[in-house]
Amino acid sequence: MGKLLEHFALFLIRELIRHCTWRKIDRRKFFFAGSVLAIAGIVLPTILLSYHWNVRFLPSLINDSSHQYLNGSLHLSKSLTEVGLEKLQPVPTAPFVSLNVSTEAKERPRVYRRRRKRRRRRSKIDDGLKVVPPPPRKTVSPRLQRYFRSLSRDEALLYAKKEIEHAPLVDNDDDYYLYAPVFRNVSIFRRSYELMEMILKVYIYPDGERPIFHEPHLNGIYASEGWFMKLLEANREFVTKDPEKAYLFYLPYSSRQLELALYVPNSHNLTPLSIFLRDYVNMIASKYPFWNRTHGSDHFLVACHDWGPYITTAHRELRNNTIKALCNADLSENFIAGKDVSLPETVIRNVGKPLRHIGGGIRVSQRPILAFFAGNMHGRVRPKLLKYWHNKDEDMKIYGPLPIRVSRNMTYIQHMKSSKYCLCPMGYEVNSPRIVEAIYYECVPVIIADNFVLPFNEVLDWNAFSVTVAEKDIPRLKEILLAIPLRRYLKMLMNVKMVQKHFLWNPRPMRYDLFHMILHSIWYNRLNQIQIPQS
DSSP states (O other): OHHHHHHHHHHHHHHHHHHHTTSOOOHHHHHHHHHHHHHHHHHHHHHHHTSOHHHHHOGGGSOSOTTSOTTSOOOOOTTOOHHHHHHHTTGGGSOOOOTTHHHHHHHHHHHHHHHHHHHHHHHHHHHOOOOOOOOOOOOOOHHHHHHHHHSOHHHHHHHHHHHHHTOOOOOTTTOSSSOGGGBSOHHHHHHHHHHHHHHOOEEEOOOOOTTTBSOOOOSBTTHHHHHHHHHHHTOSSSBOSOGGGOSEEEOOBOHHHHHHHHOOTTOOOOHHHHHHHHHHHHHHHHHOSHHHHHTTTTEEEEEOSTTTTGGGTTSHHHHHTSEEEESOOBTTTTOOBTTBEEOOOOOBSOSSOTTTTOOOOOOGGGOOEEEEEOOOOOSSHHHHHHHHHTTTOTTEEEOSSOOHHHHHHSOHHHHHHTEEEEEEEOOSSSOOTHHHHHHHTTOEEEEEOTTBOOTTTTTBOGGGTOEEOOGGGGGGHHHHHHTSOHHHHHHHHHHHHHHGGGGOOOSSOOTTSHHHHHHHHHHHHHHHTOOOOOO
8 A cells, every 4th residue: 555655656746747847837736736745645644554554464463353452462363373473573562553543532632621621620629719800090190190299208198198087988889899898987998098009109128138038938827928028029019119219118027037047946035036136127227317217117017927026126116116017916015006017817828829729618508517616725715715615515616636537527628618607716826817717718707815906907897797705705605606696697707708808819919909908007007107287
């Protein structure tokens, strides 16, 4: 067959040369003949290659069951001689192909399609939440831009504070994205946020060596400070390289990296850490004029480690004047409400997919658990919670670390998604990552931590989507939860779903997400320090 095709091709080429020599060539016929030859050159080898070359030499050796492979157990003819076997010895070393290649070729795409569908299903399940994009920011008129440029730093802040105090009422049709029931005053928040977008510029000090400075820690329970640092340093909307244009100054250190670099394990001595931070601030104050101009009141830091409040104590102005965004927002431990910011503690397990598993809480009628908690036994509250409720009531699933036998049937995340209330007791400090986890997994958080200032408390109304229980009321916990009417619970659950978007770390920040909410709280608390003249 192959030789026959070869002779036929040579014959066509000879005839083409004989007819075309010394004659005027018709281009249309020439291109037509060329295209026919090209198609034949592609199609014929494809048909022939579906049968292996060795098959043509061994037709008599293959049994009638042609579905088997040549390199498998072939049923050879009993009359095969030893000489024939010797000739066949090199054959298995050749790359063999199944005789039913065409059937396999049809099956493979189906298998690949099925695999792709499975991957898509898995990715939908894993990624969980689909983030609804917010409305675009309003454009600032050139006239207003010129007006802002004409104002000094203090005049611009004073203008912003007056505008916020006289904020126009927000119509639901005007801004569908902001859900009024979860805010203390949605009109004030929206006006403050708009002014932040129009006015705020942040200068990031370039000083400081890695890994303590400019190296964000992005996973684990201290991820909030790292993600804020990462996203702010990559930001072009709010960050300025000219410190003269800045309204806020960022000290880009990581409390987690500071611990890893300087803390001696089990020493219980935080003095080296606080001295290091004190020396850094003194260096900034001597190198730049901006710290001394306001004594640090327009500077801020972001720290999620439990030690965040303690390592600022060696520098008086840093402790008293600087805006501190802290996860450990304890009123009894160096946290000043109205100036400092309560930072949400978020656990990031997958840096590439920070929104993984978020959402997907099941219907209320199908939630079999009234209240759920599982975690390590540290601090003063958790042992008390276990004492009163561990294995005491079927409706109250209260554990220490989640037992393996329990997690095999239902994981930690599934427990939260299947519970009406998720308990968030304090650990060593008042903050707990379970508060944000409960919001992520659409479970109403129950906060048990006295003296804790809740995240974004200056703008969010936590009573609309959470329950706060005093530590002394732990024995009455079930009674308190059952006393909440179903209608109120359903409203709280709806509000949890609506406030969720304000606690998300988006790899590319969106308006009103967690990055912007933290920045807004810092901006808002800076404005709180501005005094409006009586005149």
